[in-house]
Amino acid sequence: EAGVAQSPRYKIIEKRQSVAFWCNPISGHATLYWYQQILGQGPKLLIQFQNNGVVDDSQLPKDRFSAERLKGVDSTLKIQPAKLEDSAVYLCASSLPLGEQFFGPGTRLTVL
Amino acid sequence: EDQVTQSPEALRLQEGESSSLNCSYTVSGLRGLFWYRQDPGKGPEFLFTLYSAGEEKEKERLKATLTKKESFLHITAPKPEDSATYLCAVHFPSGNTGKLIFGQGTTLQVKP
Numbered sequence: 487e488a489g490v491a492q493s494p495r496y497k498i499i500e501k502r503q504s505v506a507f508w509c510n511p512i513s514g515h516a517t518l519y520w521y522q523q524i525l526g527q528g529p530k531l532l533i534q535f536q537n538n539g540v541v542d543d544s545q546l547p548k549d550r551f552s553a554e555r556l557k558g559v560d561s562t563l564k565i566q567p568a569k570l571e572d573s574a575v576y577l578c579a580s581s582l583p584l585g586e587q588f589f590g591p592g593t594r595l596t597v598l
Numbered sequence: 599e600d601q602v603t604q605s606p607e608a609l610r611l612q613e614g615e616s617s618s619l620n621c622s623y624t625v626s627g628l629r630g631l632f633w634y635r636q637d638p639g640k641g642p643e644f645l646f647t648l649y650s651a652g653e654e655k656e657k658e659r660l661k662a663t664l665t666k667k668e669s670f671l672h673i674t675a676p677k678p679e680d681s682a683t684y685l686c687a688v689h690f691p692s693g694n695t696g697k698l699i700f701g702q703g704t705t706l707q708v709k710p
Contacts, residue, residue, distance in 0.1 A: 527703075528604075528685050528687070528700030528701050528703050531697065531698065584696055586627070586644045586647055587632075588644060589634075589640050591639075591641050592641050596616060
């Protein structure tokens with residue numbers, strides 16, 4: 487069974503630029519999550535989708551971050567404009583409802 | 599406020615030296631407690647789910663236990679390949695699917 491796919495794996499941008507990350511969840515997983523993991527910390531949930539709909543985006547900085555999940559499968563997370571403090575690993579995970587979450591390899595973002 | 603705290607932050611062991619990692623939580627309506635392993639540059643890898651106090655699960659040299667306020671991950675006779683960051687996460691009600699809150703992790707180094 488294929489795991490959660492993410493791209494790109496690494497991205498370096500200047501502050502105030504924009505960036506987008508892509509995630510393809512495990513087939514059949516209706517729930518998709520985006521997490522931000524700052525070095526030395528545990529993952530922090532940014533947004534959670536159930537199929538196409540947003541379940542929880544309470545910790546998403548909506549002035550600069552946006553996310554969408556088209557057709558209930560793939561998802562993109564965008565940051566515009568980026569700030570220095572956005573440097574982190576962005577993890578995508580998917581699960582069956584109430585099941586354990588399976589994570590992708592993450593995208594390491596460096597904002598200079 | 600819902601919180602998950604892991605201790606110690608870092609742990610160095612000699613190969614074969616058994617020890618325990620702790621995860622304490624203050625969450626209402628716990629639906630489950632998850633343990634993940636994270637290797638450098640990779641996403642978290644699922645290890646265990648525990649649902650009720652008194653429950654135990656084992657996998658190779660790892661055993662996870664759960665009480666009403668904390669969980670322990672016991673590592674018996676560790677090997678260098680057990681070196682990683684171990685994350686615990688608490689699953690609690692949020693909408694129809696629930697939500698995970700992660701601790702900051704314990705970084706384990708096992709020396710040969």
